[in-house]
Amino acid sequence: MVKTDFKTMFKLLKDAETVAIAGHVRPDGDTIGSSVALRLALLNMGKKAVDIFSDDLIPSTFSYLAGFDQIKDRGYIDNNPWQQYDLLIIVDSSTEDRIGRCTQLRGHVKNVLVIDHHAKTYINGESVVISNQDHVAVGAILFEFFTDNKIEITRDMASALYTSIATDTGCFVQANTDSFCHLAAAALIDKGIDLEQINYNNFRLYNRRVIPGLAYAMKHIKFLHDGEIAFIHIPYKTIQKFNIGNELHVYKKYASEASGVRVGVVVSERKKGEFNISLRSHGDINMAKVAEILGGGGHKNAAGFTVKGKYKKIFKQILEEVTKSLHES
Numbered sequence: 175m176v177k178t179d180f181k182t183m184f185k186l187l188k189d190a191e192t193v194a195i196a197g198h199v200r201p202d203g204d205t206i207g208s209s210v211a212l213r214l215a216l217l218n219m220g221k222k223a224v225d226i227f228s229d230d231l232i233p234s235t236f237s238y239l240a241g242f243d244q245i246k247d248r249g250y251i252d253n254n255p256w257q258q259y260d261l262l263i264i265v266d267s268s269t270e271d272r273i274g275r276c277t278q279l280r281g282h283v284k285n286v287l288v289i290d291h292h293a294k295t296y297i298n299g300e301s302v303v304i305s306n307q308d309h310v311a312v313g314a315i316l317f318e319f320f321t322d323n324k325i326e327i328t329r330d331m332a333s334a335l336y337t338s339i340a341t342d343t344g345c346f347v348q349a350n351t352d353s354f355c356h357l358a359a360a361a362l363i364d365k366g367i368d369l370e371q372i373n374y375n376n377f378r379l380y381n382r383r384v385i386p387g388l389a390y391a392m393k394h395i396k397f398l399h400d401g402e403i404a405f406i407h408i409p410y411k412t413i414q415k416f417n418i419g420n421e422l423h424v425y426k427k428y429a430s431e432a433s434g435v436r437v438g439v440v441v442s443e444r445k446k447g448e449f450n451i452s453l454r455s456h457g458d459i460n461m462a463k464v465a466e467i468l469g470g471g472g473h474k475n476a477a478g479f480t481v482k483g484k485y486k487k488i489f490k491q492i493l494e495e496v497t498k499s500l501h502e503s
């Protein structure tokens with residue numbers, strides 16, 4: 175469904191004096207970049223208060239973004255009551271539980287605006303939903319919105335929007351990359367952003383504390399279905415032992431980018447008996463569908479879900495659905 179009701183969106187933004195912004199847990203460049211760009215735009219519009227909330231910690235790779243220190247993260251939420259806001263904006267989340275405890279903001283706001291680009295957006299009810307899955311990132315939707323409504327994109331906003339678009343396309347190499355995101359990136363680069371630093375932080379820099387965990391994963395990676403499926407399982411005790419946190423994107427890369435692999439699966443047991451599954455695919459193999467069947471969602475080539483239970487049973491289910499998706503493509 176393509177739905178970009180920018181007129182309603184503009185009115186909601188214009189009428190609100192105080193705004194809360196929330197994105198998904200395990201925040202990525204699009205969630206953080208689009209939140210930061212929105213906040214800066216709203217502050218430039220003269221709003222009284224604009225606060226970004228995250229029921230998680232924000233990776234320090236994003237510390238170059240303006241207002242990074244002011245993001246109200248998990249630590250803030252643990253220790254402070256919710257304030258009242260005119261408007262809550264939920265970004266980059268197809269289901270409401272993706273924003274964790276920030277759903278509690280619903281009881282403290284007058285209106286809710288959802289801006290999303292996943293295959294399906296399930297948040298509805300009292301919300302205005304702006305959903306355009308043709309865009310690579312929420313940052314790309316915002317770029318179009320700001321441009322259409324003649325809202326000035328400052329250098330700091332450009333850094334944030336570029337972060338959104340670049341990270342959700344894997345630095346313009348994933349299958350979702352289109353001409354619009356290149357045109358948007360060109361316009362954002364012309365605002366004088368520090369392209370080298372942003373790209374280095376997001377696509378080169380890695381945390382050296384991933385090395386022991388990665389060594390474990392490389393030793394135990396399974397290649398199934400004639401090598402078309404790569405499967406990494408990181409048990410709870412390994413996550414604890416190597417203190418693996420927000421660095422799982424490194425593992426995803428090694429699962430899905432091995433030669434011959436068409437689907438990469440990373441299963442991480444973040445809490446005892448609770449598994450977070452990341453699915454990456456190439457070409458026409460639909461991971462959004464697999465994730466939806468198993469209780470999650472996402473994009474065609476990148477999707478995921480969380481499930482509780484026994485690993486053996488979960489492994490069997492994933493393998494069955496992924497194998498089906500290979501046959502359907």
Ligand SMILES: [Mn+2]
Nearest residue numbers: 204266311312
């Ligand atoms: Mn996104």
